[in-house]
Amino acid sequence: MKTKTSTLDKLIVRAVSKSYQTDSGPVKALNDVELEITGGELFFLLGASGCGKTTLLRCIAGLEQPDHGQVLFGDQDVTHLSPHLRETALVFQNYALWPHLTVAENVSFGLEERKVPRDEIRRRVDEALAAVHLSGIGGRDIGKMSGGQQQRVALARALVVRPRCLLLDEPLSNLDAKLRIDMRKEIRRIVKENGLTAVYVTHDQEEALSMADRLAVLDNGRIAQVGRPEEIYRRPISPHVATFIGETNLIPGIVLSREDGDIEVGTEGGVLIGRAPHYNWKPTVGTKVILSIRPECWTPSAEETPNTLAAIVQEQSYLGQRVQLTVNSRLGSLQVVLLNPDRQLSEGTVLRITAKPEEVVVMPAS
Secondary structure, rough: OOOOOOOOOOEEEEEEEEEEEEEEEEEEEEEEEEEEEEOOOEEEEEOOOOOHHHHHHHHHHHHOOOOOOEEEEEOOEEEOOOOOOOOEEEEOOOOOEEEEEEEEHHHHHHHHOOOOOOOHHHHHHHHHHHHOOOOOOOEEHHHHOOOOHHHHHHHHHHHHOOOOOOEEEEOOOOOHHHHHHHHHHHHHHHHHHOEEEEEEEEOOOHHHHHHOOEEEEOOOOOEEEEEHHHHHOOOOOOOHOOOHOOOOOOOOEEEEEEEEEEEEEEOOEEEEEEEEEOOOOOOOOEEEEEEOHHHHHHHHHHHHHOOOOEEEEEEEEEOOEEEEEEEEEEEEEEEEEEEOOOOOOOOEEEEEEOHHHHHHHEOOOO
């Protein structure tokens, strides 16, 4: 069952900056952040602790006021609007449920505060509990529910007020690994079935890659890159993004030539051919660059194709269908992941590996 929610055609963060005063001086949590989120998106803010993602969420919610810039819901400037007037709903990592209230009483709390008629409260609470697959347990005590059930109650409490925007701050961090995976699917289902615009804060890369329509990687209060999960993973635009999203091999080099999209790069271990992460960046000959090659982009090769090199296995970890290797090569030590290798790859085994030019990402060195 779907709950009726308000629509939001877009959410715009325009040149938002925010600083805090600490004992050691001012700290800039957000630095001229620009962001546009389309209505109906499940959008992730991803980054390490202290990167500014929670501060940005709180500015969107109205819990923090930016020093400069604007937050707009569609054409409405909500920068200085009180949190309860923005029609947002927040879901926290600690659930923030009232332990002395029943499930239904927790869910209805926001409606009670809004003086919604009693009959409508009952109907909307039933709808919200059905949306999170908790129908029929409104009378149960919160303390008798599992962590996953409590998180669903927190989601129902957010849905019941029919928010224009759902804001989630590390909502799964207190759950065990299996339950986190189950709840990822559940949260995405709830957001999509109810047509919500949702902004989700996390430091968990796997969570973001598996759930997001799009995501923004933050670094030191700035947006490092925005895009679909596969774009961010396959075409990172900086070494920071490449190393934060998954594992990669970083290789420094200098551009030797550029032709038809292929960029020839000289490295200490020889010449490699790669591609720029986007068409707007065209490095000139002599530019210092960093190459990013994901471990799974290396494949065995029987032929002398571009980017082929000999490698000697130093370590190997058997992971079922795949084997993770540390190999030594003319490029130095590399991480390699092979799917269903056709032979035993013990320490000292010599093999030839290659990476397609489109899998070698050429990024600015600085």
